[in-house]
Amino acid sequence: MSEIHGKCEPRFRAVRDAFERNFDEGRELGASVAVYQRGRAVVDLWGGTATVQDGVAEWRQDTIALLASATKGLVAAAAMLLVDRGLLDLDAPVADYWPQFAAEGKATIPLRWVLGHRSGVVAVDPPLTMTDIEQGTPVTDALAAARPAWPPGRAHGYHCLTMGWLVGEVIRRVTGHSTGQFFAKEIAAPLGLDLHIGLPDRKVPQLADLVPPTGQQLLHGRGDPELEGLNQAICDPASLFHRSTFGSMALMANLLTGVHTHQAEIPSCGGAGNAAGLAKLYAALIGEVDGIRLLCPETADRARTVEANGMDLVLRCHTSYGRGFMLPGGPMWPGTCSATAFGHAGVTGAFAFADPDNDLGFAYVPNRMSELIDGGHDRVRPLIEATHRCAGT
Template sequence: MSEIHGVCEPRFGPVREAFARNFDEGRELGASVAVYQRGRAVVDLWGGRAGRDAAWRQDTITLLASATKGLVATAAMVLVDRGLLDLGTPIAEYWPEFAAGGKGDIPLRWVLGHRSGVVTVDPPLTMLDLEGGTAVTEALAAAVPAWEPGRAHGYHCLTMGWLVGEVIRRVTGLSVQRFFAQEIAGPLGLDLHIGLPDTRERSLACLVPPTGEQLLQGRANPELAGLNRAICDPASLFHRSTFGSLSLAGDPLAAAGLPQAEIPSCGGAGNASGLARMYAALVSEVDGIRLLRPESADRARTVEASGLDLVLRCHTSYGRGFMLPGGPMWPGDCSPTAFGHPGVTGVFAYADPDHELGFAYVPNRMTELIEGGDDRVRHLVEATHRSACG
C-alpha cells in the first residue's frame, strides 16, 4: 500500500481512497490533491516521488501547462469584477495595434471563449522572443484570424494567455505575471506562479511523459479521433497553433529558460493546495477573501462557446477563460455549474459554486489525453462530488 501524507476530513474519505488507489494500481508516480469547501481545506494529500531521489513533499510544485489559463482567466475576471475590464469591449480599445488584420471588432469575451480565431503565430516565436515579450505582442497584433471571429470556436493553445495578458498590462500597467502575484496569489498566500520563480526551482517535480502503452490507451478514445489525426498533420490548426507557432530546438519541456519565461497560456507552476484555494475563493470566502462577487462568478462560467472545436477537433465547452463540463477534456461527473481548466501535465482544477468548493489535482506523470481527463483525475473528481453531496 502506498504511503499517503496529509489530512482528509472523514466525509471526504472516498477522495483519499481514490488517491491511494491511483498509486496502488500503478497509475501514479507522485501527486497531490486538495479540496476546499466553504472556505476550509477539507482535503490536502500528497504522496509518491517528485524525482528519482526525492519524495513528494507538501511544498512540491509542478509545471501546470494549460491549467495556467485558469490563473489568467481569474486575473481577467477579477478586473471585470472591479469594473476595469469589460467583456464586450473590443480589445482594440485597450490595445489599438490589435485592430490590424481584421481584428478591430473582437471583444475580450471572444478571446476568453476561444472564439477570436487568433490561434497561430507566423513566423514562429523563438526563445529570445519569449524572453523579450515585445516581439510576442507585435506578432499577435499583426496576426490574422484563422476563421471569421465569433463564427466558430477553437482552443487558443498558446495565444489566449498572451492576448489577455497584454490587455491586463494595458489596463493596469502590470504584466499578468505581476498582477496575479500581487492581487491574487499574495493576498491568498498561494504557491502559484505564472512563470517559475528561481526560488522555487528546487521544489519542482520532474515531469515524466506517458509511456507508449499509455499513449495508445489515450488514442483509443473515439471522442479524440479527430484530435489524434490533427496531431499528426502539420497542416492542421492544432499543429499550426502549437508546434508550428514556436521554434524551440529539442524537447520544448526541457528548453533552457522556458519554465521561467512568462508564457501565460501554459507556463505556470504550483501545487494542488494553491490551485484549490484559488478556485474556492472564486465561489466562496477564504480567510476573509472572495475574489469574485457571485454575479461575476456566474459570468465567468456563462457558456461562451460549445460544440466542435476547430483546433482540438472534438467537443469542447468554454466560459470566460475557463473550460466547462462536457466533452472528453472534462473528466468525470460533477456539478453542471462547475468551471475550471486541465493541462497536459495531468493537472486539473475547478470551482463548484453549487457546493462552494474548489478542487485541484497535480501529478508529475503527464496525461496521455493532451489536456487531462484521464482515469486518475476522473476517479478523484467523482469521489469529490459524491463526498460534497453527501
C-alpha cells in the first residue's frame, strides 16, 4: 500500500481513496492533489516518488512539478485580473496595445479571440530556438510577422505555444512586467502560491523529475475514438498540430526536459508548481481565500463565457474554450463537471479548474506525463468524480 501524506477532511475521504488507488494500481509515480471549497482547503495530499535520476526521493509537501499547458491557466488568470482592473479590454484589438501585431491582416483581432484560440496565429516560421525565447524580442517579432492559419474569428484551434506569448506581450505592454513577473507580484505573492512562470534558482531543488509515459500507455490513452483526428495530426508533418508545435519550436522534443525550459519564461507551457497552489488560485478566482478574491463575480463569469466550441482545427477533436481557459466538453476535459467549470490541462498530466456552482477549486499535479496531449485522464478522472460526489454532501 502506498503511503499518502497530508490532510483530507472526512467528508472528502473518497478523494483520498481514489488517490491511493492510483498508486496501488500502478498508474502513478508521484503526485499531489488539492481541493478548496468555500475558500478553505479541504484536501491537500501528496505521495509517491519525486526524483528517479539521482536516487529515489519521496514526493514532499514542497515538491513542485512542471505544469505544461496548465500554465495557460496562470496566464489567463493574469489577463483577467487586468480586465477586472480596467486595464485590458477583451473586445479591443491586440494591435491597440501592440501596434506591430497588425501586420498580415491581424489589425482587428480582439484580445478575446487570442484567449479563445480563434485568432489563427498558431504557428511561426522559421521555428524559434531556446536562445530566441530567452532573448524575448525574436519571439515577439516572429508573432507580429506571423500570418494567421485561417481567417481570424472564423474557426478555432488550440494555440499550443503562441497563446501565452501573445497574451504575455499584451500584459508586458500594459504593465511593464513580463507575464511571470506580473503573476509573481500580483497573484502568487499575495496568495502565498508556490506557482511560477519562470522558476527561480532557489526553487530548482524542489522540482520533481518528469517521466514520459511508455508506448503502451500512450496507445491506451489515445484509444478514444474521439481522438482519431488528433492521432493522425500528430503523425502528419503538414498538419496544423505539427506546424504549431514541432514546426514552431526548434528542438521541440526537448522542450519540457531541456535544462533551461523551467527557468525560461514560456507562458504557454513552462510553469511549475503544486496542486495546493493551483487549487488555491482557482478558488481565489471565484471566491475569497485568506481575505483575497482575484476577480469580481462578473469578471469570473466573463472568464468562463464560451468563446469557441466545436471542432478544433489544430487538435482535430471537439474542444471548448472560454477566455484563456478550457471548458467542459470533448475528450480533453476528463470526467463530468458542472457546466460553470473552467480550468486547464497540461501534457505533464496536470489538471486544475474552478467550479462556481459547487464553490470548488481543484488541482492535480503528477510527474508521470499524460497519456494524452493534455491531462492525465486515467488518473485525474476518478479524483474529479470523487470530488464532486463529496462536494454536495
